[in-house]
Amino acid sequence: MYNPSKVSGAIAEFHSDLTAIRRDIHSNPEHAYKETRTAAIVAERLTAYGVDEVHTGIGGTGVVGVIRGARGHGVGTRNVGLRADMDCLAMSEETRLPYASKNQGYMHACGHDGHTTMLLGAARFLAKSRDFSGTVYTVFQPAEEGLAGAKAMMDDGLFTRFPIDVFYGLHNAPWVPLGSMAVRVGAMMAAADRIEITIEGKGGHGGMPQFVSDPILAAAHVITAIQSIASRNADPADSVVVSICAMEAGVMNTYNVVPREVKMVGTVRTYRKEAQAMVIEKLKLIVENTAAAFGSTGRVNFIEGYPATINHKREAELAAEVGRSVFGPENVITEIFPNTGGEDFSYFLEAVPGAYIWVGQQCEGNFPIHHPKYDFDDRIIPNGAGLLAAIAQHELQG
Ligand SMILES: [Zn+2]
Ligand SMILES: [Zn+2]
Structure with a gap:
């Protein structure tokens, strides 16, 4: 019978090998869909660990x-x-680390080097122990950062070629204490959508406003009014974010010309499909009608990004239960707010049940993800890898 608390101990025996792999991948970061060197290392390691089959591309x-x-x-x-x-x-x-990126302009600032390494650790352990009935598919995906590599794998037949019944993934979390993990039932991460707003008026002389339809004034009212979606339309117990993050209007060294057009881009974050649909509807109403009231024409283009990452109940509870053995009963946090970042593991969780887990690495002097001084904390490798392997074993006890 397997013992989850012993899995990370067994993986700790090859902690130094795994750390070397992690730092090598860190030195050689590869951007979305160009992870050829990383994928080759993964395939080579999996083969060396004696897994049954390795599929690439x-x-x-x-x-x-x-x-x-x-x-x-x-x-x-x-x-x-x-x-x-x-x-x-x-x-x-x-970071000025000895193993800092050698690819100028690219960096593992989200710890995916660590995630890849931890899954290799889990694969090494599982390929050796094989103490389960059923099959484990270790899935190494491209392009999580904005370009939907998870969806690309699904579109390329991931679930028909590999009939996965239940799916687990994790992310390092500099907002969860080192030595702890966090998982909750329901939303973990938000749907991350993009909005583009155009307000078209009639430009003209800045000193003769009676002859223009000022799109800047209309845009100012639109920006103010759309904040009422989160504060007046959303259920106060739900979370909705609407942010305008950039705008373009007029020419900075031309002080006396009202422009014809204002463009704005921003992001919408929601946890529920119903909330997302409500935001789309209200945005359209506010932008079109507010612009019209000022004699301009307003248009919204809503571009859906990653769906919300929603953990399934059974799997989130199972991850917490296994986690209590791996991290210690007092180190599993289930009372935690979801995060308004986006994550494309959400596509997998829309297709099959599963759970997404945060492995803590918060400590003194540590930087947030996507920060130029961020680094994945190698100390979390045995527990992160151990958690994945132990969850698989727990699911496959027959
Ligand atoms: Zn990221
Ligand atoms: Zn990430």
Whole structure:
């Protein structure tokens, strides 16, 4: 019988190997759909660890390692998916670490180097122990940062080629204490959508306003009015964010010309489809009618991004239960607010049940994700890898 508290101990025996892999990937970050070197390392390591099959080139650079249980697999058994993301961000590193990025303008500032390494650790353990019935699919995806690598793998037949019944993934969390993990039932991350607003008026002389339809005045009212969506239309117990993040109007060294047009872009964050639909409807009403009231024409273009990451009840509770053995009963946080960031693991959770977990790395002197001085904390590798492996074993006890 497996013992989850011993899994991370077993993985800790190859902690130094895993740390070397993590730092090598960190030095050589690769951006969305260009993770060829990283994918090659993953495929090479999986083969060396003795997994049954390694499949590459799924959804671009995605890799799947297949590990079958020694206690039977195939018909009548279950299949667990474990996921890591491999891509970096297009930003410059300022850590001055000995293993800092060698690719100018690219950096592992979200810790995906660590996620890839932890899943390799889990694969190494599972391929050796095989103390389960069923199959574990270790899924290494491209392009999590904004370019939907998870969806690309699905569109390339991930679930038909690998019949995953239940899916788990994790992310390092500099907002959760080191040595702890957090998981909750329901929303973990928000839907992250983009909005583009255009207000078209009639430009003209800034000193003769009676002859123009001022789109800047209309835009000012639109910006103010759309904040009423979160404060007056959303249920106060729900969370809705509408942010205008950039605008373009007129020419800075021309002080006396009212422009013809104002453009704005921003983001909308919601946790529920109903809230998202409400925001789309209210935005359209406010932009079109407010602009019209000022003699301009307003248009909104709503571009859906990643859906909200919604944990399934059974799987979130199972992850917490296994986590109590791995991290210690007092180190599993289930009372935590969801986060308004986006995450494309959400596509997997819309397709099959599963859970997304935060592994804490908050401590003195540590930087947030997407910061030029951020670094993944190698100390969390054994517990993160151990958690994934132990969850798979727990699911596949037959
Ligand atoms: Zn990120
Ligand atoms: Zn990330």
